[in-house]
Amino acid sequence: MNRLKFLIFLLLVAMLSACATTTSLPIAAYSPESTGAPRAASFNVIVTATPMTERRRPSVYNEIQPVQIDLQPSFFAVIEQDLTAILAEHLNGSEDGVLIRATVRDGTVYQLRNPAENLPFVGLATVNRNRLIVANVEILFEVERNGIVENTFPFEHTVEVRGSMATLDLMAESVATAIEALRDEGWPRIESEFLERYIEAAQ
Numbered sequence: 001m002n003r004l005k006f007l008i009f010l011l012l013v014a015m016l017s018a019c020a021t022t023t024s025l026p027i028a029a030y031s032p033e034s035t036g037a038p039r040a041a042s043f044n045v046i047v048t049a050t051p052m053t054e055r056r057r058p059s060v061y062n063e064i065q066p067v068q069i070d071l072q073p074s075f076f077a078v079i080e081q082d083l084t085a086i087l088a089e090h091l092n093g094s095e096d097g098v099l100i101r102a103t104v105r106d107g108t109v110y111q112l113r114n115p116a117e118n119l120p121f122v123g124l125a126t127v128n129r130n131r132l133i134v135a136n137v138e139i140l141f142e143v144e145r146n147g148i149v150e151n152t153f154p155f156e157h158t159v160e161v162r163g164s165m166a167t168l169d170l171m172a173e174s175v176a177t178a179i180e181a182l183r184d185e186g187w188p189r190i191e192s193e194f195l196e197r198y199i200e201a202a203q
Contacts (some may be wrong), residue, residue, distance in 0.1 A: 023168040025071040030082040030183055032089045035191075039199050041098035043087040047076050047087055049106045049138075051054050077105055078179055079137055086187060090195050094194040099144040100199070106138040109175050133163040135178035137186065141194050154195045157186035 025199050073081070091100060112132040136158040144150040159181035163174025 022070040022072060023172045024071055025172050025176055027078060030085050031084050032187070036092055038092040041091045041093045041100055041199060042095055043100040045080050045083045045087065045102045046105040046168065047080050049076060049104055050174055073177060075175060076104060076107060079107060079203060082183065082187065084127050086172050086190060088114055090191070090199070099147065101142040103106065103140045104137065105140055107136060109133065109135045110176055130162055131164055133161050133174045133178050135159050135182060137182060141196055151198055153198055155190060155194065157182060157189060157195055159185055
C-alpha cells in the first residue's frame with residue numbers, strides 16, 4: 001500500500017509540474033485603520049529574503065522535490081505592499097529627523113502533513129483535504145536618526161489556517177487565506193508593539 005501511495009504521489013507531482021505554474025493570488029489591497037495624525041518620520045521597506053515561490057511541501061515522502069508555484073502578486077510582494085500601507089498610515093514621510101526601515105528577512109508558506117495519511121486507505125482519501133497551512137514572516141524594524149540606528153525591533157509572526165494544496169487555484173486560495181490571517185493577527189502587533197512604542201520614544 002505504501003508503495004502504491006508513493007507511485008500515485010509521484011504521478012501527481014509529475015502532472016502538476018507539467019502544468020502551467022503561474023496563477024493569480026486572490027487577495028485585495030490592505031487598508032489599515034486610520035490612526036489620526038501621522039507621526040513625523042520617513043520610511044523605507046526592503047525585501048532581502050531570497051526570492052521565493054510559495055511552495056507545497058511533500059505530502060507523502062519528505063525526499064520528494066516540492067512543487068513550486070508562481071503567484072501574481074507574490075507572497076513577498078503582498079507583504080511589502082502591506083508594510084508600506086501600514087507605515088504610510090502612521091508616518092507622514094517627513095525627510096527630517098527619523099527614518100523607519102522595515103526589512104523583510106524571511107517568509108514561508110507551506111502545508112503540514114496529516115498523520116492520518118500513514119493509515120491504509122485513509123492516506124489517499126485525505127491527501128490534500130483540509131490541510132493545515134502555515135505562514136511565517138520575519139521582519140526587522142530599525143529606527144534611524146541622522147544615519148545612525150538608534151533602535152531595532154525584530155518581528156516574527158506565524159499563523160495556521162485550513163486549506164488545500166491539491167490544485168494551483170486551491171494553493172492560491174490557501175496562501176491568500178494565510179495572508180488574511182497575518183493581517184488580522186500579525187499586523188496589529190506591528191502597530192501596538194513597534195509603532196506605538198518605538199516611534200513615540202524616537203520623537
